[in-house]
Amino acid sequence: MSRKLIVQKFGGSSVANVERIQRVAERVVSYKKKKRDLVVVVSALGDTTDELIELANKINSEPSEREMDMLLSTGEQISVALLAMAIHKLGFEAISFTGSQVGIITDTSHTRARIIKINADKIKEALKQDKIVIVAGFQGVTLNQDITTLGRGGSDLTAVALAKELKADECEIYTDVKGIYTTDPRIEPKAKKIKALTYDERLEMASLGAQVMQARSIEVAKKFGVPIHVRSSFTRETGTMIIKEVKNMEEVVVSAVTLNKGESKITICNVPDRPGVAAKIFNGLAIKGVSVDMIVQNVSHLRQTDISFTVSKVGAAKTFKTTKKIAKSLGTGEILEDDNIARVSIVGVGMKSHPGVAAKMFEVLADNKINIEMISTSDISISCIIQKKFAEIAVKALHEKFGLAK
Amino acid sequence: MSRKLIVQKFGGSSVANVERIQRVAERVVSYKKKKRDLVVVVSALGDTTDELIELANKINSEPSEREMDMLLSTGEQISVALLAMAIHKLGFEAISFTGSQVGIITDTSHTRARIIKINADKIKEALKQDKIVIVAGFQGVTLNQDITTLGRGGSDLTAVALAKELKADECEIYTDVKGIYTTDPRIEPKAKKIKALTYDERLEMASLGAQVMQARSIEVAKKFGVPIHVRSSFTRETGTMIIKEVKNMEEVVVSAVTLNKGESKITICNVPDRPGVAAKIFNGLAIKGVSVDMIVQNVSHLRQTDISFTVSKVGAAKTFKTTKKIAKSLGTGEILEDDNIARVSIVGVGMKSHPGVAAKMFEVLADNKINIEMISTSDISISCIIQKKFAEIAVKALHEKFGLAK
Numbered sequence: 001m002s003r004k005l006i007v008q009k010f011g012g013s014s015v016a017n018v019e020r021i022q023r024v025a026e027r028v029v030s031y032k033k034k035k036r037d038l039v040v041v042v043s044a045l046g047d048t049t050d051e052l053i054e055l056a057n058k059i060n061s062e063p064s065e066r067e068m069d070m071l072l073s074t075g076e077q078i079s080v081a082l083l084a085m086a087i088h089k090l091g092f093e094a095i096s097f098t099g100s101q102v103g104i105i106t107d108t109s110h111t112r113a114r115i116i117k118i119n120a121d122k123i124k125e126a127l128k129q130d131k132i133v134i135v136a137g138f139q140g141v142t143l144n145q146d147i148t149t150l151g152r153g154g155s156d157l158t159a160v161a162l163a164k165e166l167k168a169d170e171c172e173i174y175t176d177v178k179g180i181y182t183t184d185p186r187i188e189p190k191a192k193k194i195k196a197l198t199y200d201e202r203l204e205m206a207s208l209g210a211q212v213m214q215a216r217s218i219e220v221a222k223k224f225g226v227p228i229h230v231r232s233s234f235t236r237e238t239g240t241m242i243i244k245e246v247k248n249m250e251e252v253v254v255s256a257v258t259l260n261k262g263e264s265k266i267t268i269c270n271v272p273d274r275p276g277v278a279a280k281i282f283n284g285l286a287i288k289g290v291s292v293d294m295i296v297q298n299v300s301h302l303r304q305t306d307i308s309f310t311v312s313k314v315g316a317a318k319t320f321k322t323t324k325k326i327a328k329s330l331g332t333g334e335i336l337e338d339d340n341i342a343r344v345s346i347v348g349v350g351m352k353s354h355p356g357v358a359a360k361m362f363e364v365l366a367d368n369k370i371n372i373e374m375i376s377t378s379d380i381s382i383s384c385i386i387q388k389k390f391a392e393i394a395v396k397a398l399h400e401k402f403g404l405a406k
Numbered sequence: 407m408s409r410k411l412i413v414q415k416f417g418g419s420s421v422a423n424v425e426r427i428q429r430v431a432e433r434v435v436s437y438k439k440k441k442r443d444l445v446v447v448v449s450a451l452g453d454t455t456d457e458l459i460e461l462a463n464k465i466n467s468e469p470s471e472r473e474m475d476m477l478l479s480t481g482e483q484i485s486v487a488l489l490a491m492a493i494h495k496l497g498f499e500a501i502s503f504t505g506s507q508v509g510i511i512t513d514t515s516h517t518r519a520r521i522i523k524i525n526a527d528k529i530k531e532a533l534k535q536d537k538i539v540i541v542a543g544f545q546g547v548t549l550n551q552d553i554t555t556l557g558r559g560g561s562d563l564t565a566v567a568l569a570k571e572l573k574a575d576e577c578e579i580y581t582d583v584k585g586i587y588t589t590d591p592r593i594e595p596k597a598k599k600i601k602a603l604t605y606d607e608r609l610e611m612a613s614l615g616a617q618v619m620q621a622r623s624i625e626v627a628k629k630f631g632v633p634i635h636v637r638s639s640f641t642r643e644t645g646t647m648i649i650k651e652v653k654n655m656e657e658v659v660v661s662a663v664t665l666n667k668g669e670s671k672i673t674i675c676n677v678p679d680r681p682g683v684a685a686k687i688f689n690g691l692a693i694k695g696v697s698v699d700m701i702v703q704n705v706s707h708l709r710q711t712d713i714s715f716t717v718s719k720v721g722a723a724k725t726f727k728t729t730k731k732i733a734k735s736l737g738t739g740e741i742l743e744d745d746n747i748a749r750v751s752i753v754g755v756g757m758k759s760h761p762g763v764a765a766k767m768f769e770v771l772a773d774n775k776i777n778i779e780m781i782s783t784s785d786i787s788i789s790c791i792i793q794k795k796f797a798e799i800a801v802k803a804l805h806e807k808f809g810l811a812k
Contacts, residue, residue, distance in 0.1 A: 018461070018464045018465055021465060022465065052484070055424070055488065056487075056488065056491055058424045059424055059427060059428065059488055059491045059492045059495065060491040060492065060494055060495040063491045063494070064490065064491060064494055066501075067487045067488075067490045067491050067494070067502060068487070070483060070486065070487040070490075070502055070504075071483075071484060071487035071488065071491075073483075074480035074483045074484050077476060077477075077479075077480045077483075078458070078477060078480050080476065081462075081473045081474070081476040081477035082461065082462065082465055082473075082477065084470065084473045084476075085462055085465045085466040085469045085470060085473050085477075086465045086466065088466055088469070088470055088473070089465065089466040095472075096473060096476055098476075098553075100506070101551050101552075101553075122551075145507050145528075146507075147504075147507075
């Protein structure tokens with residue numbers, strides 16, 4: 001195909017009601033008029049998915065995952081049919097497909113299935129007939145023809161995977177914000193929309209608590225080099241590109257400041273400092289399904305050390321209990337929990353080649369009389385755990401000092 | 407399979423809300439406890455289908471039929487998943503399937519598809535594993551994997567077709583009435599539930615305006631000899647069997663009295679009595695999609711005759727217009743319309759071997775001073791068109807005189 005092919009994904013809020021579906025149809029058609037080949041991925045209408053989950057829970061508090069997928073996949077099926085009708089109404093040809101029809105083959109892990117392969121023949125055939133192709137996001141099918149869903153954010157994954165399979169020129173992710181910002185504009189009104197970000201930067205931001213597109217989709221996009229354009233479904237302006245390499249931007253050291261107030265800190269004091277102890281602790285937590293985020297262990301004194309880690313507040317009470325049990329069996333000291341913490345992070349590919357970024361960050365926090373409780377760094381990010389009450393001050397100060405408001 | 411296999415169909419009102427779904431689950435499980443193999447066909451929850459149609463019409467007043475099927479088929483998919491969850495909750499194994507998954511292959515006539523074949527391997531496999539099989543009614547799939555629906559009453563058809571394919575011992579149709587009655591109990595409180603009816607009697611009753619199961623499903627059941635049991639989903643009592651032959655009941659002349667107030671009568675006066683005129687009239691109507699019910703033409707006088715026919719009140723105004731046009735082109739006389747009519751009918755296989763049934767019917771009407779405007783007879787039914795205001799009197803009198811209240 002020599003024509004430009006774009007995969008567009010519209011989330012639930014973009015198709016929440018009849019008027020919005022019509023607006024999406026108009027938008028899609030405006031691109032079609034520019035002679036683009038279009039594959040449109042749609043999520044379930046507004047809160048449909050949550051409503052279906054609620055209905056299921058009324059019937060069975062532990063519903064079978066297979067039946068849950070059977071139930072939830074209807075949400076996107078409704079969306080694609082309605083969007084096709086809305087596009088027809090505008091006089092354009094469109095055809096809708098379920099994940100099953102379009103050959104999105106997954107493994108059998110219901111409610112969180114992984115895509116194994118995509119048989120895109122039906123889509124290619126429809127594109128050849130100059131039809132706008134509409135695909136139900138979030139869903140797939142096993143080789144045994146059971147319907148599966150891909151987990152939260154699954155529609156993004158559908159879009160990225162289709163863009164890869166069809167060698168699309170771009171994958172547009174439509175959302176209710178205008179793009180990705182240098183920090184949360186609700187905290188810092190001076191926050192600027194970022195023009196372009198690398199996959200890695202975005203991945204760091206995602207794992208650091210910034211919303212819009214989940215890590216899994218970005219990972220797939222990175223793996224296959226799918227260019228992503230995050231933009232608003234309510235305006236026409238360009239959003240944020242997520243790509244492999246951002247050119248002419250080497251001087252940008254820090255791309256964004258992120259904040260995550262959704263974690264608790266747990267500290268195990270006086271851990272015996274001998275090989276294998278840390279492994280025992282975190283294996284024990286992993287077995288219980290606890291996903292640990294940041295881990296910090298300091299040098300030891302008197303053959304003992306303290307280990308701190310952060311976990312999502314959701315289920316933190318259970319995690320605390322589990323940790324106590326494990327710690328007891330290892331003969332450690334006290335276990336402390338603190339849920340009044342926040343994690344502020346700076347992210348930027350540029351910091352790889354600019355020394356002194358971490359020092360500058362610590363200085364900014366010190367200048368604002370903010371104590372740092374934990375530090376963790378990666379290649380392209382630095383995170384500090386601070387007391388929650390200082391979170392907004394820290395974000396604003398860092399945003400200012402790293403020149404993001406310019 | 408040596409165990410008894412029953413196909414059960416539950417309509418939308420039987421699964422209208424969480425409590426009712428739970429009740430259906432309990433009922434299904436009670437049969438499973440009796441060591442039955444069960445295949446349960448379910449319609450969409452309550453008014454879901456109508457709500458989806460309304461939603462579609464808001465977006466496009468002439469929605470594509472393919473997309474309509476895509477949309478509507480979600481209704482049953484929700485039902486089957488929820489019913490499976492409700493059965494799991496009671497500690498029994500159940501698995502749900504869409505029409506597509508279960509291999510209900512149809513032609514490509516969207517919104518009114520016909521079943522071509524059923525590949526029941528998946529059902530048989532699940533039954534072998536002792537699971538309760540739950541199938542989405544009303545839907546199928548083309549060989550090209552497009553989702554289709556079978557038209558109004560399609561879930562009954564799904565149930566009957568599965569019962570045939572699986573050689574089920576019985577096909578139970580659960581509804582909100584206790585069975586089929588000798589006449590409408592709202593008109594004649596003395597109406598009795600009929601124990602058994604033949605397919606042909608039921609077919610006559612269906613075409614004569616009695617509700618519960620549409621003609622198409624009965625025709626398929628008749629063709630393949632599938633025994634049907636129409637019964638209430640709210641009580642445990644036996645309903646009405648619809649079977650090939652009702653034994654020991656030869657003395658029953660009339661099985662039921664039916665009433666249809668949903669038709670209009672159109673009369674074309676002074677139609678030239680030459681070959682081909684009737685054909686021209688009714689071909690002309692057929693081209694316009696008008697479905698004509700009763701047709702009566704009397705002997706002619708002076709090479710002219712009157713032709714009367716009845717049509718559904720829905721669209722009767724349009725039909726009247728069309729008729730006028732056709733009549734004008736044929737040079738007939740006046741066109742009369744009367745929508746104050748009713749059709750009362752008596753139905754019974756027994757009348758084949760009992761002479762004088764028609765005479766008795768006319769006598770009953772005459773005794774009640776009811777004028778007969780049109781008469782039409784078939785092998786097992788006699789229908790009279792009368793003025794609507796006499797409808798209830800006629801039904802009661804016929805019900806009494808033919809001994810149905812006994």
